[in-house]
Amino acid sequence: MKKLPDFIIIGAMKCATSSLHEQLALQSGIFMSELKEPNFFSDDDQYQQGIDWYLSHFKEAKPDDLCGESSTHYTKLPTYPQTIQRLQKYLPDAKFIYVMRHPIDRLVSQYTHEWSQRVISVEINEAIEKHPELIDYSLYTKQLKPYFDTFGQDKILPIFFERMLTYPQEELERICQFIGYPNQPQWDVELNASNVSSERMIKSGWRDAIVETPGLKQLRQWLIPKTFRNWVRSLWTMKQKPELTPENIDKLQAIFEQDLALLGTWLGTELSCTNFKETVKMTPVNWVK
Template sequence: MSKYPDFIIIGAMKCATSTLHKQLALQPGLCMSEPKEPYFFSNDEVYAKGIEWYLSLFKGAGENDLCGESSTHYTKLPTYPETIKRLNQHCPNAKFIYVMRHPIDRLISQYIHEWTMRVISVDINSAVDQHQELIDYSRYTMQLEPYFETFGSDRVLPLFFERMLSSPQEELERVCKFIGYSGQPQWDFELDAKNVSTQRLRNSVWRDFLTETPGLRELRRWLVPKEVRDKVKDFWTMKEKPKLAPEKIEQLEAIFDRDLAELGSWLGIELNCKNFKGMVKETERNWVAVPQKSLSKSA
């Protein structure tokens, strides 16, 4: 009998969802998908593979195992507009976990990722103006409202990147309680929970061919001194964390403070860019009042 996911980590991008996925995969009785991000319900080309392909990701699950996957594309409106409809069609009883992070920190981390992948080539200040998705993916209320409208807020667990770093065991226990896991989860502190995207190399087909091809790799190490190889490596590396101009930070804070004010009302706190990290780290946060809005307003 095919098993559907009991829970899905839906984002947000660059908020340690990979770390949470790996930690859950270590717990006995939990079956996490491989790959971690199948993107089935968001990406048309993956959805075209059919539901049986998707269910095959959980074929290793035991009869009583809970199944889960993690796809940050599921909270990337308006890029992937069919996600909610497809989830409701195939997984109407699933629970959802949404990890948030200071919206500007998340934006910067996404920029680094997109620069590495050669999706973005301009500086970060220009990128904010040219790539609306950098802002949209940090607008957490906009991403969450369709889930509340379709599934109800009680089916969505709010998590925060900052609290996962400071209280990982407690947050893992909260996740497991939410998904109905009856075991005793243990956080593995040997797994790296921190984002190291500033150390990533920019994509290069030629570099990867020269450095990863057997034979060429050994020849390169034999003929080219390490100090020369390191200098060449620097060519593809982002050496400094990108910095937003003061006026750009002010612009972003105005946008995100409006979004965070609504998010804070759902959590029963006052929330803005200035107090975000302190407020979300001090204690666990749960929804206290989420008004039902029409899907047309939230999309």
């Protein structure tokens, strides 16, 4: 009998979901899909491969394993409008983990990632006008409400990036309790956060092939001075952290304050752009019934 996932990390993008996926995969009795983001329920081209293709990512799981996957596309409205309907069809009893982060920090991190992937080519202040998804994906209540309406609040666990970085073991225990994991999990402090980087390099297939091919990599290190290699690397790297203008910061704060105010009522606490980081770090929060 083919196994269905018991839970899904549904986002948000650039909130350490890759790190969480890897930490869960280390726990005995939890099986996480090797393909971290199947995006089956969101992306039409993936969905067209059929449910058997999706379930093949869990075929190596043991009968008693809890199975999970992580696809941040599942909370990218309005980009992927059929996600909820498809999830309800195949996984009506699944549980969902949603990781949130200060909305402006998340937006900046997404911009940096999209720039490195050649999705966005303009600077950040122009990008927030041309790419409304930068804002949409930080509107957490907009992304959550369809899940509440379809599956109910008790099927979604709110997790915050800032608290997970500060108290990783506690948050891992909360997550494991939520998904019904019977054992004591252990956060591996040696495992690097896989989606956090101090610099971003623009995507290049041919460059990556040259850099990562074992023989060529060794030869390059022997023959080419490190100073020259660093200079070449700098040509592909974003030179400085994207900076929003004060006017755009004010504009974004006005947008996100409304969303955070509603999110705060759902969580029984006051949330704003100003108090967000300290508030979510202080104590674990869950939905007010």
